[in-house]
Amino acid sequence: MARKPTEPAQAQEHAAPAGASNIAPDELLQYYRDMLLIRRFEEKAGQLYGMGLIGGFCHLYIGQEAVVVGLEAAAKEGDKRITSYRDHGHMLACGMEARGVMAELTGRAGGYSKGKGGSMHMFSKEKHFYGGHGIVGAQVPLGAGLAFSDKYKGNDNVTFVYFGDGASNQGQVYETYNMAELWDLPVIFVIENNQYAMGTSMKRSTKSASLYGRGEAFGIPGEQVDGMDVLAVKAAGEKAVAHCRAGKGPYILEMMTYRYRGHSMSDPAKYRTREEVQKMRDERDAIEHVRQLLLTGSHASEDDLKAIDKEIKDIVNDAADFARESPEPAESELWTDIYADEVPQKAPADVNV
């Protein structure tokens, strides 16, 4: 359903979710758990940041959980994913360990990049997670490259390339669209349209009626999706995945979503009102939506949900404890994971420096 970007997800009440009536209760409970894990993890990361335990930049995903959880529900083993700096949710949703992610945020040896990468630079070959990219839009051509490798190998894997509404105004996105369509690459371009690029609202940055519609110029189909409804996301994801696996080339999903927190931990958020954020939280929250589906469908009781809340809280607290107890990387780590195996300690005699 088309919606102008100037009419974000909050303009609409939750419609009857696609396929809600025939969804298995266990599946719904799983989405609830997965989204809650991301929310609680991010809240904890925010706390640790406030305590000075996380340095550098830290971009929280709170509010956008349904996007990645819904799409992961449509993925299979072997599919790849790549995203921007707002990446903790993507890591957790694809099955990376909360402990390893939190330890990386705090710059500890137990982290996914041994404490040397931080929030924006984590990878997991095992989970086919290719980062974590601080340069806006950089992951888009890289993602097409991942899809190219699968096409070249002749398997049916799909790559999910996540990027923001701000990134979608970049030239490299359109160069990538062109090549991806030309070569029928199995790539799903997921635009996480959270309405803002740092402090710049969509209203101030674009007059396009939609962002997915720009794919038309390259022959790429796509659609706008209610990104606050995990079931709608999953249904759209399945459609896009089927398109890619059938060898029909790329697909664009524009997820209408919203971030509740600032752009990063250092954002004073002067560009929008508290009321706007509160309205989204009250009326459109993706986790609350699933909670209501579980309760009204009698798939879970308040007590069941409380037990899940506790389970998630325990995982997150354990991750935070692990992160705090993990040592800082040894000084010798300065010389590992770099391009040259041998680092010259001084310039050779025949080199003028």
Ligand SMILES: Cc1ncc(C[n+]2csc(CCOP(=O)(O)OP(=O)(O)O)c2C)c(N)n1
């Ligand atoms: C090439 C480049 N230009 C500018 C920046 C600074 N910057 C970081 S995030 C950002 C906004 C991107 O917004 P969007 O793509 O909507 O993603 P969101 O943060 O909303 O997830 C900008 C301009 C950057 N990191 N890289």
Ligand SMILES: [Mg+2]
């Ligand atoms: Mg944005």
